[in-house]
Amino acid sequence: MIKFKGGIMYRLIVSDLDGTLLRDDNTLSEYTKSIIHKVSQQGIEFMLATGRIFGGAKGYAKELNLDTPILSCNGALIKGTDGTVIYGKHIEPSPLTEVFHLLQGKELYFHFYGEENFYTRKLTDYMSRFYDLNKKLEEQERFPIIEVDPFEVAGKDSIYKVLAHCGTEEHERNELYELLKAVPGISVTSSWSNTFDICADQVNKGIAIERYAAEKGINPSEILCFGDNFNDLEMIQYAGMGVAVENAVTLVKETANYVTLSNNEDGVAKAIEKLILS
Template structure:
């Protein structure tokens, strides 16, 4: 078997529009596992949220979470890699978000901290989170998240605005003045920030060194900008059919959409199973 590792994004890639792994993708991953291929999720989600989707495989596998800020094994919880954002930088980022009056969230290893400006904001946020997280995920709501920076090691910070792209553009311009951070996006409506040097590509480098696998033996799947470093590093970077044209141009192969079992179809093609 030429390929020894499959590393895949989750939302917009492995998961369908119902935020669950499609049945055909489950079958394809199980068949790849039977052939001795390692399966590793690489998500922007917090660790626990990403891990719950892979219980069906019943394996101990490394999991890349928070856009590459942490790698842990799913059964043993063994920490392989972690790179959090220093507290002083977190506070600068929060100041920019507060100045621009943009909604934001902080991610630690197992907790999401949400900025809410009103009771209605909190109600809407809770409804939205039901689509992404189970009841075991720690979610903290608060008006002053600076206090949470002191209590937690923050791995990722995200700003979200569904309607005002100019506001997000201004936020990005302000963030560009801060050194030692990585800025990316996993959807049209967000800006995601990690510590300098943190991205899915760097996490994949750390992982293949840990596993003793060559990058040419890796198939990576993704659909958005935060997946590009990983897609470009892998032997084959497979881009989903639902990705935008700019992301598609960076891939080695374009598969079907996430709602059309694009991951499974590419696995069958390249692993010949």
């Protein structure tokens, strides 16, 4: 715990990964790692909150020497770094099947996450990014990527998130968003300009952080959150200090209390140094 200007005591720092803590090449700078190490040494918890599958985030927790839980799938699944499930809310089979029918009917690419498995309807060029990310992990930490008929998975494995590739045309995005929002039992947000993230209803990073903070006796005023995209909005709103990176979408920057440098300029670490360590 450490004092910040105005006498505020921060006990928890939460950061998104892609587009926020990570540079565009999916790496962490030595400077960022050193700053996170400094705040951890001072008793402030540092937590990762990501739309990724758990297996796609735990390597970064290891690189940062974190022992705090990881909020994966936009908060639908919270697991300890040892893989212990702390909380999970999967999409129920009925709305999940409806989402699959909707996306397949529009011939859109999508993939979806179980607790451990990364499922895809078919292997495409779009998948190359995820294969590359997986290959960079140590062999024992890689997550299984499985090509499967989605309807065979619904009801057999707990699915925590569906990521749908929706293109960049605004009218197409808006139409798909409205169709997805009409499906009962799900929530819809976005972590990239050309995708939608689909989780169970009442799932977002803000709710997940609120749940964790309540169990730890941490007040919102003692929390500092960093993000860049729409799936970070609720945690930016919930935190006593919500910080957007410069490359964030406009709404996140307008909602945040403070805007730092971009993800490629160590924006998270620079803000921590300025707001807490200086």
